[in-house]
Amino acid sequence: MKEGPDIAHIAALIGDPARANMLTALMSGKALTVSELAEEAGVTIQTASSHLSKLDAGGLLRPRKQGRHKYFSLANDDVAHVLEGLMGLAAGSGHLRTRTGPKDTELRKARVCYNHLAGDMGTQMFDSLMAQGHLAMDGGDLILTETGVEFTTGFQIDLSILRAKRTPLCRECLDWSERRSHLAGSLGRAFLSRFEELSWAKRDQKTRVVTFSQSGAKEFEQFFAMR
Amino acid sequence: MKEGPDIAHIAALIGDPARANMLTALMSGKALTVSELAEEAGVTIQTASSHLSKLDAGGLLRPRKQGRHKYFSLANDDVAHVLEGLMGLAAGSGHLRTRTGPKDTELRKARVCYNHLAGDMGTQMFDSLMAQGHLAMDGGDLILTETGVEFTTGFQIDLSILRAKRTPLCRECLDWSERRSHLAGSLGRAFLSRFEELSWAKRDQKTRVVTFSQSGAKEFEQFFAMR
DNA sequence: GAGATGGTTCGACTACGGTCGAAGTATGAA
DNA sequence: TTCATACTTCGACCGTAGTCGAACCATCTC
Known part of the structure; x- marks a missing residue:
């Protein structure tokens, strides 16, 4: 008891x-x-x-x-993870705070989850990275493969800095709207800030919504297409 | 807001x-x-x-x-998942209800998580199944590979029954004590009840502890050894 | 120094929600 | 029918915890 x-x-x-x-x-x-x-x-x-x-x-x-x-x-990420889980339960039980309005669809499309990209585009990115063999599962842990290292460095992300931190490089995070995994961890964070640097996308200051520019969305599609 | x-x-x-x-x-x-x-x-x-x-x-x-x-x-499993997550946070912040006593080590070794095996042995089983290629990640979803199908049917688990249910076959669940994934979903449930049928293990009625018999532990080790 | 801004602490008010006793409903047994 | 068991509903009590005003610190600016 x-x-x-x-x-x-x-x-x-x-x-x-x-x-x-x-x-x-x-x-x-x-x-x-x-x-x-x-x-x-x-x-x-x-x-x-x-x-x-x-x-x-x-x-x-x-x-x-x-x-x-x-x-x-x-x-830490664990806290964010639990919060996402709770959102999933709340969303599942139909207990949305606001009736599914226009802002809601934007949130489902792309949003910030703690510090990384979530929503439809987040899961798409994750799926694509897995399909291309850049990410892989190794005994319950998510790891960056050799081609993945190439891919990310080609993306101008400095892995040595990320590896120096205590937080894990790759983690998966369950999405409350999509009910699928997306990439968290310091790498997930790095990808999102890279998108901002390249001005592919911009975070809204108040609402967690991430809006991709038209050209940014195209570039994104290029890199993270499925198949 | x-x-x-x-x-x-x-x-x-x-x-x-x-x-x-x-x-x-x-x-x-x-x-x-x-x-x-x-x-x-x-x-x-x-x-x-x-x-x-x-x-x-x-x-x-x-x-x-x-x-x-x-x-x-x-x-459903989502609820169990969130509860495990909360336990992880609570354990992490050193806020254990009871000071880590003798029962606690048993809980960490092997316990029931909703309906499947968790704790040290749970994560070991998951890791082993991944390492042997019986489970794999496919775009954020956990799937049973062809050799995995063989393995489970060899284990006297009837997959057709499990597939008929609405609940997903494979899911991963984060362990609060181990901070790693273990196998949930209807397959996870099936494995645990199979262990009981084979009298490898017994659930304690009150405490969630799962105790393996000596011979049961050996068999388990046989099937789910790492490497 | 004086003044302004950002946070904290204290105390008092209030309300929401957990609690149980008692009475009410359903199901099963004799 | 009568009694017993399993659960629900109602009503009243009470404590805890959220809330804000007011006063108190701490830090920066001039």
Whole structure:
């Protein structure tokens, strides 16, 4: 009756509307300040502060002080992963916050998941990389193959920098809208920022939507076509 | 500020201690009655009933009436998956309900996750099946290869029955203790029940622990050795 | 220094939701 | 029919936790 970790505590942390809004906002991958998160959640700064300290104590956030600002971001990919999972359940039970509107289709098309590309285009990219043999599964872990290394370096992504970090290079992340995997981990992050550098795509500042330019979408299709 | 599914609602459902206990109990994969779940959660039958109707309304459970009993089980693998994820976070933040005791090591060794094998032996089995090429990733989906079909039928598992069901044959599930994937889906379930039929292993009724007999462990090692 | 801006702490208010006793409904047994 | 068991509904109680105003720190600017 009481073995295993204490689910209830952190589920309750996520379970408050204000905190859930903050966490959802942080799924954009950006680090946000207390006041930004307060606005995002629709509460005053005081309450936001108290919420954030609780989330931090629960290990869900990573705070960083910078001058008189305090920036919060999600603690790690695992947290983002669980949040996506919860979104999947919520979406499945037909409990959408907003009725499926025009913004919803944009979110399904391409969006930011923590720090990498998700949605239709995210899964397409993942599928393509697998089909081309650039990614492979090795005993439950996702790995970058030799051709994959070539491909990414050709994409102007410096793997040595990524490998130096503690976070895993490749991870898969389950998509709540597509119910399929897409690429997470530091490589997933690198791909997305590369898309931005090449101005193939732009993140919306507020809504997690990623919009590809017309030419950007074409380039993307070129590299990540299926078959 | 309000795009995406309503995380908070279902997170709050999981966030109550009594409900979390019930859900954890259901991770054993067994369907339990209202009174059993009440005892599991340490509350009276009335409150259990109200909790269960809320969980049901949230789409987390699948109720089945049978005579004057009402059996509840987890709605699907997705729910189990999210619960495992939450356990991972809770374990990671050092928030174990019970200090890592003797039962904890048993849980890490081999346990039931919803309806399939998890823990050290679960991930070992998954890794072995991947290494032997019986399982493979195909565009984000886990599939059974041709040799995999051979292997499982040689194991006296009737695939045609499994394929007839709506639930996916193969799925991967992230392990909170090992932080690696193991095999879920109807095939994962089939393997576990086969182990029981062969009396290689036995589930403990209360604690989710799976104990392998000495000879059973040897057989297991034979079939699912790494390399 | 003084003033402004970003966060935190404290205290008081409030409301939502978990809890159980008691009564009510269904199903099964005798 | 009568009794027992399994569960649900109702109502009342109570505690916890979210909320904000006000005052308090800390950091930067001038």
